[in-house]
Amino acid sequence: MSALIPALERQPDKPALCFGDVVLSYAQLAGAAYALAGKLAGRGRVAVWATPTPHTALAVVAGVLAGVPVVPLNPRSGARELAHVLADSTPDVVCVAPETELPEAAAGLTTLTVTLAPPADAAPLARPEPGPDASAALIVYTSGTTGAPKGVVLSRRAVAATLDDVAEAWQWTGDDVLVHALPLFHVHGLILGVLGPLRRGGTLRHLGRFSVDGVTRALTEQGGTLLFGVPTMYHRLAESAGEDAALARALGGARLLVSGSAALPVYDHERIRSATGARVIERYGMSETLMNTSTRPDGPYRPGTVGVPLPGVDVRLVDDDGERVEADDGETVGEIQVRGPNLFTEYLHRPDATNGAFAGGWFRTGDVATRDADGFYRIVGRKSTDLIKSGGYKIGAGEIENALLEFPGVREAAVTGAPDPDLGERVVAWIVPADDAAPPDEAALTDHVAAQLAPHKRPREVRFVTELPRNDMGKVMKRELR
Numbered sequence: 344m345s346a347l348i349p350a351l352e353r354q355p356d357k358p359a360l361c362f363g364d365v366v367l368s369y370a371q372l373a374g375a376a377y378a379l380a381g382k383l384a385g386r387g388r389v390a391v392w393a394t395p396t397p398h399t400a401l402a403v404v405a406g407v408l409a410g411v412p413v414v415p416l417n418p419r420s421g422a423r424e425l426a427h428v429l430a431d432s433t434p435d436v437v438c439v440a441p442e443t444e445l446p447e448a449a450a451g452l453t454t455l456t457v458t459l460a461p462p463a464d465a466a467p468l469a470r471p472e473p474g475p476d477a478s479a480a481l482i483v484y485t486s487g488t489t490g491a492p493k494g495v496v497l498s499r500r501a502v503a504a505t506l507d508d509v510a511e512a513w514q515w516t517g518d519d520v521l522v523h524a525l526p527l528f529h530v531h532g533l534i535l536g537v538l539g540p541l542r543r544g545g546t547l548r549h550l551g552r553f554s555v556d557g558v559t560r561a562l563t564e565q566g567g568t569l570l571f572g573v574p575t576m577y578h579r580l581a582e583s584a585g586e587d588a589a590l591a592r593a594l595g596g597a598r599l600l601v602s603g604s605a606a607l608p609v610y611d612h613e614r615i616r617s618a619t620g621a622r623v624i625e626r627y628g629m630s631e632t633l634m635n636t637s638t639r640p641d642g643p644y645r646p647g648t649v650g651v652p653l654p655g656v657d658v659r660l661v662d663d664d665g666e667r668v669e670a671d672d673g674e675t676v677g678e679i680q681v682r683g684p685n686l687f688t689e690y691l692h693r694p695d696a697t698n699g700a701f702a703g704g705w706f707r708t709g710d711v712a713t714r715d716a717d718g719f720y721r722i723v724g725r726k727s728t729d730l731i732k733s734g735g736y737k738i739g740a741g742e743i744e745n746a747l748l749e750f751p752g753v754r755e756a757a758v759t760g761a762p763d764p765d766l767g768e769r770v771v772a773w774i775v776p777a778d779d780a781a782p783p784d785e786a787a788l789t790d791h792v793a794a795q796l797a798p799h800k801r802p803r804e805v806r807f808v809t810e811l812p813r814n815d816m817g818k819v820m821k822r823e824l825r
């Protein structure tokens with residue numbers, strides 16, 4: 344039996360994964376995943392070309408069963424980003440869906456094609472021993488303020504702890520049918536969104552791509568009870584729900600709507616509440632910490648807050664002098680620091696960065712918040728201006744600046760986030776051209792970023808300036824730019 348997915352073999356006929364018309368029952372999933380796990384067992388690390396398909400979910404389950412660390416790859420990674428992740432994580436093999444053509448940067452890697460059909464022979468399936476709880480289950484890449492993304496090593500224990508914590512908070516059970524359209528290479532879509540329902544013995548219905556109609560159908564005709572999304576998705580649902588009675592009914596009929604990965608503005612909370620009667624549950628997490636806090640369906644509704652600490656997580660606020668903030672007045676701000684079994688093990692190959700991320704055993708999130716007398720946290724900002732959250736994706740300014748600087752005709756570059764009603768923040772590039780009279784072509788410049796890094800890191804706006812504001816040390820003063 345799998346400790347991480349104990350329900351895998353208990354309910355053979357129940358649907359486990361639904362992607363469009365493709366439905367895998369628990370028996371089919373277990374059969375196909377154990378067969379693949381047999382091929383993965385004993386390998387160092389296994390990459391998964393994480394398209395939004397059942398093949399990705401199956402390959403990740405197989406890696407978990409085999410006790411081999413899984414590295415999900417963004418299938419839209421640009422050349423440089425992909426080369427970096429592969430060079431850093433050195434997977435032995437990449438699991439792909441049939442007919443996948445890997446880009447140049449992944450050429451030369453051994454591929455393993457994932458098939459959904461369990462093996463036809465009745466031979467007992469190989470059941471490799473999973474690793475101990477402290478061993479790595481997944482390595483998820485996340486952007487930092489500078490440099491290339493870091494691999495966040497997440498143990499089996501951390502994954503289990505966070506999934507059980509949110510299950511308790513949300514009363515999430517095997518009867519739930521989770522609906523989402525999140526990408527499968529980050530914590531939200533993959534750990535919460537795929538391993539979550541499987542650990543509970545429930546069902547996942549993945550939409551492939553987000554659409555208002557897809558959500559409506561999944562929550563009505565297709566039996567969805569639970570919806571996960573980033574604020575951009577809820578914003579788009581809020582935009583439609585006022586006029587779209589079918590959508591309003593679908594959202595109103597869901598057991599639970601959960602938002603995370605960035606702040607859901609109070610305005611969107613309220614629009615959804617008034618159109619549907621439903622209140623959105625907001626939870627706060629991070630790749631490094633998995634889930635930390637949540638509002639609760641059985642507790643007070645406090646839009647604009649991220650709720651209270653989950654049962655297994657210690658949360659504190661710390662001021663600029665490193666002192667714990669004792670005030671719970673809803674006004675005094677401090678950095679959120681967390682401790683608990685949900686935390687990551689390390690940044691792969693980056694002991695310096697791992698050490699720097701902790702203060703006396705507490706992980707420093709970089710998020711700044713207040714806490715009220717009822718223990719509700721309200722995130723009010725971020726310590727660094729160099730991290731941008733756009734569409735729920737974390738984007739490091741430094742990485743984009745490096746890509747911009749190598750483009751012909753760019754003398755200096757700075758990247759900031761600007762408020763955006765749909766994306767939360769949008770990426771803005773400030774460019775000092777080498778020649779004011781002949782600035783670089785905007786589209787070519789942003790295409791370059793998308794091709795090297797990823798489409799969601801593409802600047803949505805380019806502003807040409809004659810110089811960047813700098814302080815006496817020569818550092819760009821981003822707050823002035825914004």
Ligand code: MCA
Nearest residue numbers: 525526529530531553575603604628629630734735736798
């Ligand atoms: C955009 N596009 C452009 C330009 N701008 N093309 C040319 N020039 C431009 N200037 C392209 C995009 O690349 C995209 O391409 C298309 O236009 C549509 O863009 P847009 O509508 O803005 O975005 P979208 O593709 O609709 O995506 C919105 C989204 C997405 C669905 C909300 O951002 C998303 O899936 N976000 C989820 C992020 C997430 O899961 N984060 C979790 C990490 P094309 O049409 O080809 O696609 S955080 C986490 O895990 C922690 C633990 C947590 O707390 O959860």
Ligand code: AMP
Nearest residue numbers: 603604605606626627628629630722737
């Ligand atoms: P990532 O590194 O991509 O995992 O993103 C983690 C960051 O997302 C956190 O440090 C927060 O800044 C942000 N975040 C996640 N959930 C929320 C939320 N509910 N409200 C505000 N910010 C959030």
